[in-house]
Amino acid sequence: MTEINKMNPGEMVIDKQYKLQERSKAEEIIRKAMDLAREQIPNGKVATYIPELGKMDPHQLGIVINPLKGDKLCAGDYDVRFTMQSVCKVIMLIVALEICGRRKVFAKVGMEPSGEAFDSLVELDVSDSKPYNPLINSGGLALCGLLLPELSFQDILRFTRNICSDPDAEMNEAAYDSEMKNCSRNRSIAYLLESKGIITTDVEDTLRFYTKMCSMSTTAESLSNLGAILANDGVCGDTGKRFMSSRTARIAKTLMLTCGMYDGSGSFAIKVGIPTKSGVGGGLLSVSDKRAGIGVFGPALDTQGNSIAGCKLLREISNDLRLNLFYDPEWNKETEEENELIRSIRESHVI
Numbered sequence: 001m002t003e004i005n006k007m008n009p010g011e012m013v014i015d016k017q018y019k020l021q022e023r024s025k026a027e028e029i030i031r032k033a034m035d036l037a038r039e040q041i042p043n044g045k046v047a048t049y050i051p052e053l054g055k056m057d058p059h060q061l062g063i064v065i066n067p068l069k070g071d072k073l074c075a076g077d078y079d080v081r082f083t084m085q086s087v088c089k090v091i092m093l094i095v096a097l098e099i100c101g102r103r104k105v106f107a108k109v110g111m112e113p114s115g116e117a118f119d120s121l122v123e124l125d126v127s128d129s130k131p132y133n134p135l136i137n138s139g140g141l142a143l144c145g146l147l148l149p150e151l152s153f154q155d156i157l158r159f160t161r162n163i164c165s166d167p168d169a170e171m172n173e174a175a176y177d178s179e180m181k182n183c184s185r186n187r188s189i190a191y192l193l194e195s196k197g198i199i200t201t202d203v204e205d206t207l208r209f210y211t212k213m214c215s216m217s218t219t220a221e222s223l224s225n226l227g228a229i230l231a232n233d234g235v236c237g238d239t240g241k242r243f244m245s246s247r248t249a250r251i252a253k254t255l256m257l258t259c260g261m262y263d264g265s266g267s268f269a270i271k272v273g274i275p276t277k278s279g280v281g282g283g284l285l286s287v288s289d290k291r292a293g294i295g296v297f298g299p300a301l302d303t304q305g306n307s308i309a310g311c312k313l314l315r316e317i318s319n320d321l322r323l324n325l326f327y328d329p330e331w332n333k334e335t336e337e338e339n340e341l342i343r344s345i346r347e348s349h350v351i
């Protein structure tokens with residue numbers, strides 16, 4: 001791994017199939033993006049509904065880009081530990097698809113964006129439908145009901161350590177206790193799911209299982225390792241080990257694109273175009289398919305519960321590093337032209 005400032009200029013980043021970026025140029029792009037992203041931190045807030053998360057320093061920001069070919073690029077607080085929170089729903093989904101299969105999983109949860117907050121109960125009450133998707137709280141709890149009879153939290157933790165190449169990942173006890181004392185909404189969701197026959201396991205056990213997974217510790221670097229495996233269709237590029245079928249990887253990536261940022265998923269897809277899953281611990285797990293895994297950490301959140309500086313950082317680098325799913329060489333130019341147009345209209349007092 002190479003820290004920015006210690007990289008050899010001229011080394012290539014991302015993938016030879018794409019127009020080559022010189023590593024020194026990539027460093028410069030990331031450095032500028034970090035500066036712009038940091039400006040957003042005062043507009044965000046750390047999560048306080050889980051009191052332990054409220055203790056985090058909002059000024060932290062870090063990123064690791066883990067290309068399928070070449071060394072990692074990392075900057076800022078890339079090795080700081082934080083809790084996965086909703087990012088773990090990608091791991092729950094992978095494990096559920098691998099162990100239970102697609103049919104059982106999608107009998108419990110849907111595949112559609114919710115357009116609601118991550119901890120919403122609305123859709124569960126007004127219809128007899130299942131949770132909209134597995135990447136919101138209701139969906140994660142439904143998956144936990146499916147997984148609980150199959151494996152223990154220790155099994156999930158072991159899998160997480162392996163897939164993230166992070167032997168130090170563990171459950172953060174303080175975050176777990178803090179969330180368990182303040183989880184009325186999740187408890188309500190879980191009982192509602194039981195009333196609809198979606199959770200058939202013991203509700204309190206299911207809630208504890210879910211909250212333990214949310215409390216697993218991680219780093220931006222660990223998330224970039226998981227992202228790289230997803231980008232590589234389920235196979236670790238370094239060891240050749242397959243962690244999931246390519247079908248599972250594809251389902252996870254697609255749901256990350258459409259549902260990974262809760263009710264901010266659509267605008268994030270337009271502005272950034274990289275399948276991403278967020279967590280209220282400030283983590284972002286991103287996958288630039290066939291190119292790179294990306295992990296970001298920035299605990300100041302926007303109103304939707306997504307890392308405010310992390311999103312800005314990804315937005316700034318997505319096009320310049322060609323990580324966007326729908327890369328458009330004209331994108332920045334168009335934005336500049338649009339800004340210019342708006343400026344000139346304003347100046348001529350038309351608006």
Ligand code: GLN
Binds near residue numbers: 087118137179211305
């Ligand atoms: N543990 C958190 C919760 O259930 C996770 C939510 C999130 O990261 N958006 O509320």
